[in-house]
Amino acid sequence: MRTYYLKRLSMGALLIFSVSILVFSMMHMMPGDPIDLMVDRRVSQDRRDALRKEYGLDRPLITQYVDWAGKILLHGDFGIAIRTKQPVNDQLSRRIPISLKLCGLMFLFELIIAVPLGLICAYKKDSWIDRIITNISLVMTAVPNFWLCVILIIIFSVKLKWLPISGYEQARNWVLPVASGVLGGVSGTIRLTRSETIDAMRQKYVVTAYAKGLPHRAVVVGHVLRNALILITVLMCMSIPWLISGAVITERMFGIPGMGHLLINSIVMQDYSVVQACVLIITTLTVAFNILGDILIGLLDPRIRIAQTEGAQ
């Protein structure tokens, strides 16, 4: 078991390392000189060289990388933004809590809406309520998120004037962004919950549970849900990185100054140290939640636990 997780962790670290190299070299291979971005064209070549030296851009790429990565690893310092000339960390620390709030709310609402609806569909399989929910969720899957954002804004902000178009100070500001994320995200979870529960209900051990005299409720909770929730929990956990990357667009559409907003602005402005920081953080989160999913499935399903132990030997 321990060997398995160690292996899994080192694989994750390796992945983050590779992405960091990719991100780092990609930004350096992009056309355009960062110095051009910092100063006016009329600034003399001497001043440019001085700046280049000051930011360490004259050194070989490998040295620059080691310096950059070392600072992140040792001090959590992502360097100075080329454009704004502010520490990247300052920008991130202002924006990450906002993104966390958005993603957290989306995840929470997705969970409390999708799982019960999926269970209702499974237990009322083929009834009218099941058909309505599954068909709506199918339509929602096909709707692109940015389009949904626009539609929500047009209906609720422009036409009905119920909710603000953008902003993040008040609770009412959060309704539309969270709703757009949840509407896009729930359909997958509803259908997963439905199919997993139906699958669990068909298992023979459920018949056994009834046969030994367990009351209906105990069978549903202890046997059907206990097994159905294995995959639901794990896939929900692994979907969090998707949620975060989806939030990039939501933040942009609703003018929420989160990390996604920062990322898009920085790409447009070629503020590459910020882009590097954002991409690296998202990568790390993705890897972390995948490993967490692996650990969770091992805890929830003893069959996987065995497979993991044997796989590590």
Added chain:
Amino acid sequence: MESTAREELLRLDKLSVDYPVRGGWLSAVSELSLTLFKGEIYALVGESGCGKSTVAYAVTRLLPGSERVDGGIYFEGDDLTKLSASKMEKVRGRRIGMIFQNPLDSLNPVYTAGRQISEAIALDGVSRLDARDRAVRLLRDVRMPDAEKRSRSFPHELSGGMRQRVMIAMMLSREPDLLIADEPTTALDVSIEAQILSILLDQKESRGASVLLITHNFGVVAETADRIGVMYAGELVEEGGAEDVFDRPAHPYTRLLMRALPRSSKKAGRLETIEGAVPRFTDRPRGCRFRNRCPGAMDVCAVLAPEYKTVNDGHRYRCHLERTGEA
């Protein structure tokens, strides 16, 4: 003779089960009547698809829910078909235990063997801790090697025979008066089969439990059953004491089945087979259901369903042919 003196435990009265299929109803069990007495092992025998498992699921009311059930299932005075769902919950496990065919699929993969057994015991108000101890004792009773340790194993860590022992321990745990064993030894090797059967026999002898043993294996029947019911295409075609049915089979189907048994005493040669498969009926047909495979089929078999004929007390068969004693 002895059957009249015995006390009735379970009586099926013209039990019919139909499953919905495209364009009608598939008749899985048709007007099946039989009586099971206290303290006996009754073997219900037949080919795959003859409806014998459906009988087991109908008695415990564990059928999928889309089926149509007619007739009565009387168990210790209650008509099980008319009990409320919550009353039926109290019958299952406590008064009727059911041992299933495939013990890997039939055990929950996420719980340990001990937990699954103690879960049943705890239903009778026993504390979790006592239930755990009793689960281990039960595992020992069903001759589980290393019972203490195995009670902490998950189903996938156990062999097929061990899993069946867990299943049996689970279903014996609440000491039901009736055990229904649906092909309990299928997919197990012969030595384990013998052990499993001796556990069932022991239940009968030590505490007078009755067993409805559902099997397609005549070898299993010969070793354990007091009485035998032979099913064909949803109907009971012959019923009688184990020796009567074995030694003096009356129905042509039973005779063919007996001839198809591998016997060590006979000279080596090809095993006899019965041509064709059990037909499926989407309506209740007139006439005899066996006639298309019957060597002695007559014109009357196509139009008139045969009545039961009695050979001797308790031995009856359902055929137009008179028994000649010649197979």
